[in-house]
Amino acid sequence: MNRHYLATAVLAVSTLGFSACTNHEALTDQPTDNNVTVVTPQDNNSVHHPKWSYEGNTGPEYWGDVEGASACKIGKQQSPINIKEVTASSTAAPVINYAQSANIRIHDNGHTVVYTPTTEDNAIMVENERYVLKQFHYHTPSEHQIGSQSYPGEIHFVHANSEGNLAVVGIMLQIGEANDVLRVLLNGTELTTQNDDEYTANGVDLSALAPVMPTFYHYDGSLTTPPCSEQVQWFVSKKPLTLASDQFAIMSDLYEGNNRPIQPQGARKVEQLNH
Numbered sequence: 448m449n450r451h452y453l454a455t456a457v458l459a460v461s462t463l464g465f466s467a468c469t470n471h472e473a474l475t476d477q478p479t480d481n482n483v484t485v486v487t488p489q490d491n492n493s494v495h496h497p498k499w500s501y502e503g504n505t506g507p508e509y510w511g512d513v514e515g516a517s518a519c520k521i522g523k524q525q526s527p528i529n530i531k532e533v534t535a536s537s538t539a540a541p542v543i544n545y546a547q548s549a550n551i552r553i554h555d556n557g558h559t560v561v562y563t564p565t566t567e568d569n570a571i572m573v574e575n576e577r578y579v580l581k582q583f584h585y586h587t588p589s590e591h592q593i594g595s596q597s598y599p600g601e602i603h604f605v606h607a608n609s610e611g612n613l614a615v616v617g618i619m620l621q622i623g624e625a626n627d628v629l630r631v632l633l634n635g636t637e638l639t640t641q642n643d644d645e646y647t648a649n650g651v652d653l654s655a656l657a658p659v660m661p662t663f664y665h666y667d668g669s670l671t672t673p674p675c676s677e678q679v680q681w682f683v684s685k686k687p688l689t690l691a692s693d694q695f696a697i698m699s700d701l702y703e704g705n706n707r708p709i710q711p712q713g714a715r716k717v718e719q720l721n722h
Contacts, residue, residue: 498513499672499673500558501704501706507519507707516673518675518676518677519673519675522669522675522677523677523713524677525675525677525710526590526591526668526671526679526710527671527706527710528592528710529595529712530594530664530717531594531595533664533717533718534718534719535719536665536718538665538720539574540721541571541572541578541663541720543571543616543654544569544571545653545654546569548651548652549565549566549650550564550565550566550647550650551563551564551647552646553632553645554639555636555639555640559702560636560698560701560702561582561583562582562583563582567580569653570606573614578613579606579607580604580606580653581605581606581607582605583602583603584603584605585601585602585603585698585702586600586603586702586705587600587698587705588703588704588706589619589620590617591617593683599620599621599695599699600698600699601617601618601619601620602617602618602656603616604616604617613679614679614680614682615682616663616682616683616684617681618658618688620687621687621688621689621690622689622690623689623690623691625691625694626688627655628655629688630694631651632648632651633698635647635648636697636698658684660722661684661685662685662686662720663684663719664681664682664717664718665680665683665717665720666715666716666718667681668680668681668715682720
């Protein structure tokens with residue numbers, strides 16, 4: 448994996464341990480940060496040297512050899528997949544309830560940048576069951592493919608219900624209009640990597656990152672990083688999220704090529720869920 452750090456050390460891995468085309472639009476003027484600020488960093492003195500990576504003898508081919516990650520090698524419902532054929536479903540799409548003002552901790556875990564809400568106010572409803580947003584992070588290029596095509600990037604919003612079952616929303620990234628919310632988060636990302644520490648962005652409108660009346664592709668899969676645990680519900684949004692080319696450059700300069708290769712779909716069906 449080609450990783451170009453703005454700082455030399457790597458932060459500790461998140462305690463969660465989760466890492467779940469169309470034509471380009473014209474670029475627009477850069478937005479402001481809407482008075483959202485990045486606050487004082489928290490102390491974080493631990494340094495982690497990952498046992499797995501995206502290339503070489505610790506790359507995806509060898510993830511199954513990592514302790515506790517045998518599912519990466521022998522699992523039958525692994526993610527990501529190439530979404531090519533979908534089945535219409537009467538099941539309703541998840542309802543996304545994200546806050547308009549959330550505080551988000553930002554840190555680099557050595558494989559991606561992780562954004563963690565400080566409260567449990569952000570959630571999705573899956574068939575009348577609440578799944579709380581635990582964290583979100585990104586991959587460049589996208590991990591899933593739609594119709595055998597990749598997007599420049601993909602954000603994974605990782606949720607869990609009261610029993611610890613996981614539901615991950617995947618949203619593709621497409622170069623186009625600048626995104627105000629991502630601008631705020633990426634400002635914090637730059638500070639985090641420059642200072643090798645964790646920062647918190649205040650008052651972030653997470654609801655602006657959620658697709659409006661989305662269509663989702665739903666299937667049963669796994670985490671896309673070790674331990675590759677299965678029984679994860681995936682909801683991949685049909686509609687991508689746009690960001691400006693300079694915004695995407697910040698993400699890809701830090702992590703480019705942190706995407707797991709496509710996994711066999713096997714007998715699994717992909718359902719299309721609409722509102």
